[in-house]
Amino acid sequence: MPIMNFIKLALLLPLFAFIANASDILDYIQFGNGGSETAHQLIAQHSKECNGGLGEPARILLPSGEPVWEGGRLAFKLAVDPARQNYATIKLWGSDATKNRLVLFCEGKQVGYRHLGDIDLLDIGSDGAEFPGRFIYKTSPLPLAMTRGKTELHFEIRSYGWTWDYGDTFDKFQRAMTAPSRGLYKVYTQTDACFAPPAVENQGQVPPAPPVRKEPGVEVLSELKSFVNKQVSTMLNSKKPLDQKQMDLLARAYFVTWTTAFQNPTVTLQVVKGLDLLYSAYCMAEAEHKTFNPDWIGVGMAGDATRLLGEQLQPSLDDQIDNGGEKISRRTAFSKMFVASRDWHRQHRRLYSNQTMINDLYGIYLCNRAVAVIDPTNALSESAARRYLYESVGLEPWRDSDPGGDTAPETGGRGWKVGTNYWEVTPKGLTKELGFVGYYGEVILDWVAKIYEATRPADGLPGDEKIKKQLAKMANARAVFRYPSVDDDGFRAMRAETVVGWRDDGHYPGDVTYGERPGRDVSTIFAAAITLDANALGNAQQMFDDEQFFIAIKHQMEKGNNLEVAAGLLNVPFQYELVNSQPASKKRLPMTQGQPDFVFGDEDAGVVAIKNGAEMLYASLYWRANYAVNSLARVHFTTPTVDRIAVVREDTQFTPSGQFYTRPDWITFAFGNGGPKYPGEMHSAHAAEKLPIAKVPDDVKFKPGEENVYAGKADFYTLRYGDYLIGMNLSADKTFEMKPQVEIAEAKELVSGSTVKLDAPLKVAPRSTVVLWFGKTEK
Numbered sequence: 001m002p003i004m005n006f007i008k009l010a011l012l013l014p015l016f017a018f019i020a021n022a023s024d025i026l027d028y029i030q031f032g033n034g035g036s037e038t039a040h041q042l043i044a045q046h047s048k049e050c051n052g053g054l055g056e057p058a059r060i061l062l063p064s065g066e067p068v069w070e071g072g073r074l075a076f077k078l079a080v081d082p083a084r085q086n087y088a089t090i091k092l093w094g095s096d097a098t099k100n101r102l103v104l105f106c107e108g109k110q111v112g113y114r115h116l117g118d119i120d121l122l123d124i125g126s127d128g129a130e131f132p133g134r135f136i137y138k139t140s141p142l143p144l145a146m147t148r149g150k151t152e153l154h155f156e157i158r159s160y161g162w163t164w165d166y167g168d169t170f171d172k173f174q175r176a177m178t179a180p181s182r183g184l185y186k187v188y189t190q191t192d193a194c195f196a197p198p199a200v201e202n203q204g205q206v207p208p209a210p211p212v213r214k215e216p217g218v219e220v221l222s223e224l225k226s227f228v229n230k231q232v233s234t235m236l237n238s239k240k241p242l243d244q245k246q247m248d249l250l251a252r253a254y255f256v257t258w259t260t261a262f263q264n265p266t267v268t269l270q271v272v273k274g275l276d277l278l279y280s281a282y283c284m285a286e287a288e289h290k291t292f293n294p295d296w297i298g299v300g301m302a303g304d305a306t307r308l309l310g311e312q313l314q315p316s317l318d319d320q321i322d323n324g325g326e327k328i329s330r331r332t333a334f335s336k337m338f339v340a341s342r343d344w345h346r347q348h349r350r351l352y353s354n355q356t357m358i359n360d361l362y363g364i365y366l367c368n369r370a371v372a373v374i375d376p377t378n379a380l381s382e383s384a385a386r387r388y389l390y391e392s393v394g395l396e397p398w399r400d401s402d403p404g405g406d407t408a409p410e411t412g413g414r415g416w417k418v419g420t421n422y423w424e425v426t427p428k429g430l431t432k433e434l435g436f437v438g439y440y441g442e443v444i445l446d447w448v449a450k451i452y453e454a455t456r457p458a459d460g461l462p463g464d465e466k467i468k469k470q471l472a473k474m475a476n477a478r479a480v481f482r483y484p485s486v487d488d489d490g491f492r493a494m495r496a497e498t499v500v501g502w503r504d505d506g507h508y509p510g511d512v513t514y515g516e517r518p519g520r521d522v523s524t525i526f527a528a529a530i531t532l533d534a535n536a537l538g539n540a541q542q543m544f545d546d547e548q549f550f551i552a553i554k555h556q557m558e559k560g561n562n563l564e565v566a567a568g569l570l571n572v573p574f575q576y577e578l579v580n581s582q583p584a585s586k587k588r589l590p591m592t593q594g595q596p597d598f599v600f601g602d603e604d605a606g607v608v609a610i611k612n613g614a615e616m617l618y619a620s621l622y623w624r625a626n627y628a629v630n631s632l633a634r635v636h637f638t639t640p641t642v643d644r645i646a647v648v649r650e651d652t653q654f655t656p657s658g659q660f661y662t663r664p665d666w667i668t669f670a671f672g673n674g675g676p677k678y679p680g681e682m683h684s685a686h687a688a689e690k691l692p693i694a695k696v697p698d699d700v701k702f703k704p705g706e707e708n709v710y711a712g713k714a715d716f717y718t719l720r721y722g723d724y725l726i727g728m729n730l731s732a733d734k735t736f737e738m739k740p741q742v743e744i745a746e747a748k749e750l751v752s753g754s755t756v757k758l759d760a761p762l763k764v765a766p767r768s769t770v771v772l773w774f775g776k777t778e779k
Contacts (some may be wrong), residue, residue: 011043011339026086027079028188032057046072050183053093053135053201058183061102061159067679068176069140071159073268078189082149085649086142087766089188089195090122090157094131094643096182099162099506101125104140104236106122107154109685110667112140112647115165115505117648117669118624118632119686122173123182127163128488131643133184134204137195139646141632143685157184165505170371170676174667191646194637206255206640213491213547220550221576224569225258227557231566232261235270242274244301245563251305252570254312256461259570268312271305272374275334276321278302282337283324295348296355298341299364303370306334308459310373316601317374335375342367342380346388346402349499351416353424353431354440357397357447360388366454377580386464389451394425395471418709419700425470426604429477434709436607438501439510440518445475447530449526475515479539480600481611483591483616483638489513492546494589499636499645500607500620508645514543514589518552520559521568525549529575538587549576591616599751603730606717608769610724615639620720621650621728625712626672627705628661629654633719648721652714659693659704661711672707716764729764737761740772747772 010741032049046057052058061072080086088104088111102123104111112119123138130136149154159181160174167173188195197203232253235246242250253261269657278299306313317331345363350356365385372379379385390396411771423434431437431444448471455463475764487493496510496517511517513537516524523529524543528536543549553572580698590598591611602608606622618636625632631652637644653744668675696702696710715731718738724746727738739761740747749756750771756762764770 006144006443013072016405024191026081026191026594028186028207029076029078029389030057031059031184032188039489040076040078044072046316047074052183052185053095053133056185056202058185059091060183061100061157061181063177063179065560066485067442069161069174071161071177071181073156073158074184075156077152078155078187080142080147080150080153080189081191082147082151084191085193086147087139087190087193087646087648088122088142088155089137089139089187089646091185091197092123092136092138093183094134094136095128095129097126097128098179098182099125099127100177100181100183101160101162102184103158103160105156105158106142106146106685108156109146109683111142111685113667113669113684114163115668115670116503116624117666118519118626118630121633122157126506126508127511128509130487130509131638132486133207134641134643134647135197135699136643137197139195139644141647141649143689146685147315147480153219155187157187162506162582165670167676170678173676174678185436186698193720194635194644195644195646196722197449197642203641210486210492212545213487213489213551216550216554217547218550220553221573223557224553224572227561228253228569229260229567231403231561231563232259236261236264236266238270241277242270244274244278244297244299244305245567247271247274248256248301248306249306249563249567249570252567254309254338256570256574258573263314267407268309268316269389272313272316272330275302275306275330275488279321279330279333279337284339293358296345296350296358296363298345298363298367299337300341300364300366303338303362303366303368305364305456306338306370307373313374331374335371335393338367338370338374339378342371346406347389349401349416349552351398351418352440353392353437356424356441356445357392357444357451361447361451364388367449369454386455389455389464389467391449392424393451393467393474394423394431395466395470398422398424402641415449417701419697421697422665422709425474426477426602428600428602428604429473429475430468430602430605430607431474432709433502434626434707434712435502435624436500436602436605436620438498438504439496439507439517440503441501442478442496442511442513443519444520445471445478445516445527446519446522447508448474448532449523452530468531471527472531472536475527475531475533475536475539477600479535479589480591481618482513482539482589484593485509485550488546491548494542494546494549494592497609497618499635500623500634502620502624502634512548512552514539514546514548518556519568520556520562521564523568524552524557525572525575525579528579529571532578532582534585535587537579537582538585539589539659541582541585542588542592544580549561557663597750599769599771601728601751601771603728603767603769606713606728606730608728608771610750610771612773617721617724619719619721620728620772621717621726622713622730623647626707627711628693629712629714630691631714633717635719635721637721646721646773648719650720651718654692654714654717655695657693657695657711660690661693663687663689663691723773725772725774727762727764727770729768731766733766735766738764738770742774744774747774749773 037661104122138769161177253259320327368385451477481497482494485495498504498507498510528540620634623634633650666674716736
């Protein structure tokens with residue numbers, strides 16, 4: 001084997017320099033303080049002063065009205081270091097909530113990207129109060145090329161309305177700013193990645209233990225049944241043929257004893273009429289647009305209804321229906337439709353984990369199950385069809401699309417360029433993609449649970465045992481990413497960690513989540529009810545103890561009288577009865593206060609979670625490096641009094657390809673296309689930066705500028721953040737050395753719990769994580 005060459009990116013700032021004082025703060029401006037604003041030559045537009053959290057002065061930026069999507073601005077000067085890596089940190093009040101965006105400009109150029117860039121905006125807004133009653137600090141790196149040789153820079157903060165990430169035009173993407181921004185307290189410049197507020201600054205008090213919610217209670221299950229039956233009765237009495245979603249829900253309700261559809265013969269009649277209409281649309285080459293993402297779903301929901309009601313449908317399958325002027329049996333017609341959907345989706349698979357699960361479940365597997373019911377001779381064998389499910393849930397390597405489709409990944413075919421040994425799920429149970437998947441990753445538990453349900457031979461019979469075990473593993477891995485907080489009403493709750501998720505954008509704080517993340521079509525205890533795994537049951541029982549189960553159902557029903565909600569709630573009464581009847585479990589979510597300290601490192605997803613006393617640290621080391629190695633990490637670090645969110649520099653080692661990626665002059669990264677263009681001249685502060693590309697596997701076709709799961713992934717990451725030094729080895733066969741270079745003799749290694757001497761480099765073995773801690777835990 002040839003000797004491997006490695007490249008180490010040396011930063012101007014010594015990465016592991018011991019922290020001597022409060023973040024090496026260079027300068028700061030305090031908004032609302034006349035002396036500070038004058039000293040820093042503040043120019044404010046569409047702004048007003050206010051007294052905010054803890055009575056501190058601040059400024060709020062107001063809607064300007066022209067353009068409607070942009071609000072007030074603050075321009076000022078701050079000192080920077082001419083030779084070292086600089087950071088800008090904004091101080092915000094954790095009780096404020098707004099979807100408005102705050103964008104930092106430096107020397108007239110935008111710092112960070114508006115959607116899915118590796119350097120986030122100064123503030124991307126939130127769905128609610130992020131850190132009630134205390135301050136939060138958000139940190140962004142400043143481009144070295146902009147600060148080198150300078151001691152002062154012109155800064156500007158501009159406010160904007162929220163953005164809809166999937167908008168394909170500017171008006172759809174960038175929304176109006178209709179309300180004031182949150183309060184802006186201070187902006188600091190510093191040279192330390194981990195911002196430490198000066199001791200003289202008031203951070204507020206550690207809040208008392210939040211109360212436990214007392215209502216609603218079990219009566220919500222009666223409301224749930226009425227809610228679902230209203231939807232079911234509407235479908236039973238519908239004069240119009242049902243669409244796919246309606247057929248699927250009605251077919252599943254046929255087997256649920258408390259619904260008006262239970263063993264009701266009208267269900268079969270309505271499903272047959274719906275299938276007839278669906279086949280007619282298929283003959284006319286009309287897409288099925290009433291399901292979400294129809295190119296992922298195909299006619300799979302109708303396939304689910306067909307396989308569930310296979311016995312009930314048999315008497316009508318040999319009847320003749322119209323086939324464009326000639327007659328054809330329903331059996332032949334429906335088989336033709338389901339086979340076409342199945343085979344098209346075999347040739348047009350998706351790469352991202354949730355997408356391939358949806359495509360493989362509905363587009364392939366359930367269509368094949370329908371064919372097996374009505375026309376077995378044209379069905380794939382069960383093992384042949386199930387292998388797509390195994391690949392999508394990470395039980396087998398993902399084999400890309402079957403030959404015969406288009407070669408471009410946007411339209412299908414064998415074109416995703418991930419090689420022959422790509423797995424959708426890491427060995428530790430997280431979905432992989434381009435790093436840790438936060439908010440979007442939460443839907444995975446639902447889909448794996450649905451995949452298991454689909455493998456049941458018939459209602460009530462066990463499904464695939466291997467998929468059930470994989471579901472339990474994935475539920476345990478996701479449990480690490482729930483942290484203690486309060487709900488929107490101030491009651492005790494656990495929330496999903498979303499800050500370090502690579503596809504997340506503005507979802508902090510995460511939803512109240514214990515098992516599955518609540519959504520329209522989701523059961524929050526689905527995995528626990530299927531697996532009866534001790535950890536999953538403990539998490540569900542914790543949800544019951546915190547009285548967050550019934551309120552989650554109530555919130556779901558409040559989202560609208562729609563089919564998706566009814567579909568998600570249909571089996572909840574049975575699941576609740578089953579889970580609630582299990583013996584009490586001592587298991588609780590790992591980040592829960594009072595649980596043991598731990599370190600969780602996933603060396604495939606490049607993410608680490610640390611509980612150390614009262615401190616919680618989440619970090620994505622492989623952070624949005626879609627095109628090249630960027631040596632950036634995303635960090636969320638919480639103590640009882642301070643919350644920090646940051647993108648920071650880290651050290652990386654990897655095998656170089658000799659190729660480079662040059663950052664384009666985009667202010668919106670979007671889906672790798674720069675997104676909708678903003679009016680006027682706006683330029684990126686990061687444009688023209690050259691990033692090295694790691695060597696991709698030999699069997700993967702690649703050229704610079706293409707998104708690739710290997711091009712930006714390093715073999716070894718070292719991140720120094722505050723009192724934590726993290727070393728993560730992602731390689732399968734290399735050992736790396738981590739050199740602390742600190743002015744102390746020993747430190748605690750949190751993975752093993754042992755104390756280690758710092759007189760020599762530490763060895764980090766393949767597929768392992770080491771975490772050194774130099775500090776004292778806050779209690």
